[in-house]
Amino acid sequence: MTQLIKVAVTGASGRMGREVVKLVLEDEQLELVAAVAPTAGPVDAGTLVGLGPCGITVSPDLESALRESNADVLVDFTVPHAAYNNTRTAIEYGVRPIIGTTGFTPEQIEELNGQCKSRGIGGLIAPNFSIGAILMMKFAAEASKYLPHVEIIEYHGDQKLDAPSGTAVKTAELISEVREELRQGNPQEKETIEGSRGGYYDGFRIHSVRLPGVFAQQEVIFGGFGQTLKIRHDSYDRAGYMPGVSVAVKKVMTYTGLIYGFEHIMD
Amino acid sequence: MTQLIKVAVTGASGRMGREVVKLVLEDEQLELVAAVAPTAGPVDAGTLVGLGPCGITVSPDLESALRESNADVLVDFTVPHAAYNNTRTAIEYGVRPIIGTTGFTPEQIEELNGQCKSRGIGGLIAPNFSIGAILMMKFAAEASKYLPHVEIIEYHGDQKLDAPSGTAVKTAELISEVREELRQGNPQEKETIEGSRGGYYDGFRIHSVRLPGVFAQQEVIFGGFGQTLKIRHDSYDRAGYMPGVSVAVKKVMTYTGLIYGFEHIMD
Amino acid sequence: MTQLIKVAVTGASGRMGREVVKLVLEDEQLELVAAVAPTAGPVDAGTLVGLGPCGITVSPDLESALRESNADVLVDFTVPHAAYNNTRTAIEYGVRPIIGTTGFTPEQIEELNGQCKSRGIGGLIAPNFSIGAILMMKFAAEASKYLPHVEIIEYHGDQKLDAPSGTAVKTAELISEVREELRQGNPQEKETIEGSRGGYYDGFRIHSVRLPGVFAQQEVIFGGFGQTLKIRHDSYDRAGYMPGVSVAVKKVMTYTGLIYGFEHIMD
Amino acid sequence: MTQLIKVAVTGASGRMGREVVKLVLEDEQLELVAAVAPTAGPVDAGTLVGLGPCGITVSPDLESALRESNADVLVDFTVPHAAYNNTRTAIEYGVRPIIGTTGFTPEQIEELNGQCKSRGIGGLIAPNFSIGAILMMKFAAEASKYLPHVEIIEYHGDQKLDAPSGTAVKTAELISEVREELRQGNPQEKETIEGSRGGYYDGFRIHSVRLPGVFAQQEVIFGGFGQTLKIRHDSYDRAGYMPGVSVAVKKVMTYTGLIYGFEHIMD
Known part of the structure; x- marks a missing residue:
């Protein structure tokens, strides 16, 4: 019998x-x-x-x-300061x-990694637990090696403060890490309405759409030679993180040291 | 028998x-x-x-x-100066x-309209003969009355000089003519990469994507209350104009005066 | 001051x-x-x-x-039998x-219409209050007059029992009411996997996708001459009905008789 | 100097x-x-x-x-019988x-592989040279390991004879090779229009859309837990094969033996 x-x-x-809490209560492998x-x-x-x-x-x-409690794993989706402590x-x-909070410094991560190793346990810090979003990013990077002409369009609710989104960046x-050096577009290109070509990032463009009725979506588009390839992730609510949390809880039992980034615990 | x-x-x-020429030769109602x-x-x-x-x-x-030749209709897709003459x-x-060229002044259009009426014949000047594109624009305007939160994304080949496209504008x-006054987005919104929120037009945003392998595409997105409505036109080549030309040749026989804009000859 | x-x-x-209830409490024109x-x-x-x-x-x-209570309007989203009474x-x-329930017979609607007229008041029965969905249907019908080659793809959650969806039908x-008679596709067409061409409806096809993580989406695609036109509605939750309810409550004050179908109170 | x-x-x-021929004439590394x-x-x-x-x-x-001619490479996009000879x-x-033709038997491939090895040269037979399509298939398979709920929608011109397309199959x-065993959908599911749920393949569904104005497109959709992931390839003309041919001509110089399938020469 599995423990x-x-x-x-x-x-x-x-x-x-x-x-x-709901996820843990409903997953038969978790307690x-x-x-x-x-x-x-005290409810x-x-x-x-x-x-x-x-x-x-x-x-x-x-x-x-x-x-x-003799817990095996702690799951923490609080704020940076609390999360560190x-x-x-x-x-x-x-x-x-298993920490779903951004804002750790590289020094903190290094230090916590050392502590995990000393204790002989695993750990995970990840800003994004959405398996779909992580696959999108992974596939986008891979495709850019073969089809280097790319633009990113991301969609969020109209009250979001910052553009582009963290996922887009x-x-x-x-x-950028894997794509060949390439400044896309016509060098003589002119915007008759400023900003219409989007934000510039290392030779390509990022567009941020803000509309009510949208939670979080992103499309990465590659173009070339009579074809386009699109990789799109649509997220409707935070429940989208839960399958990733479930994978992480089981995976963290199997290694030693602190891993940063959910993508590094995927096979 | 129809003439x-x-x-x-x-x-x-x-x-x-x-x-x-191909269209006319292949359409059984045209000569x-x-x-x-x-x-x-002289070929x-x-x-x-x-x-x-x-x-x-x-x-x-x-x-x-x-x-x-005793022609009924002239179809002209040349350049502005030649087209006027x-x-x-x-x-x-x-x-x-039937003129598929832009660049006529309002005075020229007025003058040519008068001449058409004097001769008792119809005429059409239209910058866009694509039925799909015209339907897209018509539906977009209508939807904006009910769902005023809107953004436009247009896609063209990566060598296009100007952004946004004429169709997007x-x-x-x-x-703008029919939508309620509305400045969309969060008033405190900040771009961490300049231009990422796109070009500003009367309270909403236009985004121009430029990629090889794309001919001409546009999507108009409306958002609100747990829903989005999207109207998208994808055009793959200039042949997309021909059904509109075919409609125009037949329609121009039925009215008097010069009409500007293909949408005005649609029912 | 408006009442x-x-x-x-x-x-x-x-x-x-x-x-x-939430909508009414939050709308300044409603009480x-x-x-x-x-x-x-008694809460x-x-x-x-x-x-x-x-x-x-x-x-x-x-x-x-x-x-x-001296109410002006009753909003009822209950079940058919209760709704009739x-x-x-x-x-x-x-x-x-204002009734958001299906299942009324034509005779019942006729009878209720007569009663509304006798009392000199308006009324509305509508199976669908989603403005976005109604616009999608309206635009789709209109586009089919010009671009008669069409297919419908609808997406719902994977536990939905029936296919295609009511909205797709x-x-x-x-x-069908407005499109020219047309049997699409190659007459010699063969399915190597049965059903892959979708459900047949009056010359065109309907496809039903069922996946977890989807609430209700539909895309109507028109093709012809180097172009496609797509009209797509994505709905994420029932809150998508509320803007329509809000429009209906105000509109119903302005006419007499019972109207069936939200589209008939749109301008 | 490179040869x-x-x-x-x-x-x-x-x-x-x-x-x-155009590709070779325009590529500076090819003669x-x-x-x-x-x-x-003799033109x-x-x-x-x-x-x-x-x-x-x-x-x-x-x-x-x-x-x-002392050629290094032969590129052949003829018909099966000619291609074999x-x-x-x-x-x-x-x-x-480098052969872009289907229809070789496993025995023929084995035999040609042996001959390539004897001569100490490389070779490639591939039914599909479209890098975008190959990436789509690769990513789809990988995503299905994490998000096993999947459907495929493919789009081709309305005169295509067979459904689903070879790429969809x-x-x-x-x-199927990598996804967990899963019969999707509600077991009580009922089609009110036969075929609307698409073609059944090993627990999931394939939908084939046929419309004029479409060349070749495919979307693979994954759903789960408040999210969808979509991988889409749109192809507009056969020129989409040429970047793959260009990669193949250079790659075939670097290995020995006959490889079947373009995906196996990608890194």
Whole structure:
């Protein structure tokens, strides 16, 4: 019989944390052993997320939760500052951290990697747990080796503050690393409406569309010789992260050291 | 028995003129009676376009061609200056002009309209004969009344000089005429890469993609309340104009005066 | 000062009813005057839908709710049998019914239309309140007059029971009414995998895709002469109905008689 | 200085052969040394394809052309029977065959592979030289490991005889080899219009759209957990094969033995 993986969840009352609690409660290979949320009060974690009671009471403090729970893995989708401390605490207790937060410095990652190795456990920090988005980025980079003419169009809700999106910039970086040097377009090109050709990145263009009714979408288009190749990812809600979290929880049991980036735990 | 419509074609050796000659030769309701091309020499018009001989010899001069041919309609896809003179000549001979050239001034159009009316004949000047593109623009304007959040993305070959395309600007104008006043997007929005949000037009955005392997495509996207509506036209070659030319040749026989814009002869 | 429109909502504790209650509470031109839900108990309607208390207590009975509330309009997204009775009750009280339920017989619609006229009020029954979907159907029918070669592809969640979707069939009907007689495709066409060419409807084809992660999408594609025209509607959740409900509530105040189909109240 | 690769072309007056002759004449790393076309007569190969004269006269016979030309590579886009004989002839003369024809038996491929190895030269037989299409198939197979819910939609011209297309079937096979066993859709699913759910292949569905104005397009859609991933290839004309031919001519110089399938010479 396979042993269940014991999971602790921080930020359990937050939007993503609640999804993680649900995921753990519904996955037959996982067991919820702790749920931490500083201000939620001592409610049942199952009740908190709209499922029936599960017998685990939400705790305000990570350290005491880990001391009592014997967790294998901690899943944390909180904010950068909290996440760093939570990660350190988890490693001290020998609990593998899976962190869905950006904002770690390279030095912090290096330090946490060293701590994981000392404890002989794995860990994962990833800004993006969406398998579809990660495949899109991977395929886009690969295609750019053969079809170097490329543009990126990303779509988000109309209240998003920054353009282009983090995913678009990350995709552009991955393409730039492997694509041949190429300044696309007609050198004499003129914009009669400024900005219509989009944002310039290392020879190609990025376009950011902002419309209500859109959650998060991106299309990478390659053109050449009577053909186009398009790789598109449409995301409708944050639940799209959960299959990735599920893969990560199982995978983190199998290696030692801290990995940065979900793509590096895919085969 | 229906009478055939007698068609003369100017610029018969040009890219578009050749397509028109083919169209006329292959349409059972049309009869080619004259083909004009200043420098092609006295070849058979059918042979010129890669079909068998048709008995009409290419003529270097429009006036003599019209004098001898008793044409009903002249189709002209030449350049602005030539087109203006050809249109005047046609009307003088009582031949209905169908002109696929931009660059006419409002005064010229007014004047030619008066001449058509005096002669009791119809005429058409249209920058765009693509039925699909015209439907796209019409639907986009109509949708913007109900779903005012809109962006335009247009795609052309990577050697195109100007951005955005004429069709995109025309579409934006048609939308602006009927859409409620609305400045889309977050007022605090910031571009970390300049231009990524596209070109600004009356409260919404236009994005121009340039890639090899693309001929001419445009998508108009409307967003709102958990839904998006997209209207997209993909054009693969100039042959896309021909169904519109065919419709125009038949329609121009049925009205008096010069109409500007293909959309105005659609029901 | 404009007078607020007084709205009653039936099925207020149901999935759609809750959305309607929210819509009414958040629209400055509307006032919630009654919320009916047989089994919800006497809770505040605002609290029921996750907003703050609004001062309207949910009532178990439509008739007493209407007697006391002086509503202008009743919005009903319940089930066919209940909807019919609710509609009759509303009309008796001089309250304009807006009904988002299918299953009325032509005789029932005729009868309710007569009753609306007798009372001098308007009414609306519509199976689909999605403005985007209705525009898609309208544009598709119009395009099929000019570009008669068409196929429909619809996408729904993988647990949907029936194929094609009601919207796809409705679109096909609207196209068939106006499109020229045309049996598309090669007469010698052969399927090496049965069904790959999709479902046959009056000369053209319908394809039903079923995948998890999709809510409701449809694309109507027209092809001809080096071009394609695509009209696509993507719907992500039921909230997509609410803008249509909002339009309907205001519009129903302006006419007399019962209209069937949201498209008939659009300009 | 890099040595030019000497290229012979069979079927030089055919649709694809002409494209190959053009490609070779315009690529600075390649040199046209022979062009074979049984019935074209002794014309200049450059003139034949609409470029200026190139000094190579079209020959009616492959064997004499190879004897005189000292070619490194033969490119052959003829018909199966001719292609087999041409391949054998090429190998006898130590000329590397690049064959864009289907219809070889496994035994023939094995035999030709042996002959290539004996002569110490490379060779390539590939039904598809479109880099974009090959990337689409490769990415589709890879994505199906992570997102096993998949459907294929392919689009071709309305006069195509068979459905689904060869590319769709090939894609389905590649997916089936790596995807987990999964019968998609609701087991109680019912078609109210027969065939609307498409063709069944190993648990998933293939849809074939046929419309005028389409050359060859395919979209593979993956769905799951609030997201979809789409990989789409649009092909507008046969010129789309040429970049692949160009890659193949250079690559075939670097290995020994006959490779079947363009994907196997990609990195």
